[in-house]
Amino acid sequence: MALFIDAGVHLFLAPGHQDAPSGVISQGTLFLFEAAAAVLVGLWVLVRGSRASYAAALVVAFSAFAAVMLYRYVDVPAFGPFPAMYDPVWFFSKTLSAVAEGAGTILAAVGLARSSRGRHGGNRSSIPEAARPGTLRRDT
Structure with a gap:
């Protein structure tokens, strides 16, 4: 759900950030890329x-969270084709996006950890196999 909230906020904000000088990717275009990535990975x-899906969700959510926090607190100048996106003001949509991205980062990390544990940990039941219902034991 966090990635879909993130996507919705970026789709909502993108039209207002389309102005960019020639040779520079607009902030609105970056917002559309973020929204597309969030929807696809979600x-x-x-x-x-x-x-793999949880790892991708972690990358998308964390990169979006890191970007919003960076550009909120640091005035990063334009570099290469990327515009300067410093925005030192919190407003509802930006706050909603940051909270969703932070929550998405945590949830994706938990999902990744749980899927990794399940894959490498095998069956972690504390009940011995012979005592589990439906398990046949052959004494030879």
Whole structure:
């Protein structure tokens, strides 16, 4: 859900940030890329719930959270094709996005940890195999 909130906020804000000098990617275009990545990865997590999908969700959510925090507190100048995006003001949409991205980062990390534990930990049941219901034991 966090990635879909992130995508919705970026889609909502993108039209107001389309102005950019020639040779520079507009902030609105970057917002559209972020929204597309968040939707695609969010769907992947919902459909598959695999380690790879949680890892991708972690990358998308954390990179968005890091960007909003960086450009909120640091006046990073334009570099290469990227515009200067310093915005020192918190407003509802930006706050909602930051909270969703932070929560998405934590949730994706938990999902990744749980999927990794399940994959490498095997069956962690404390009940011995012979005592589990439906398990046949052959004494030879």
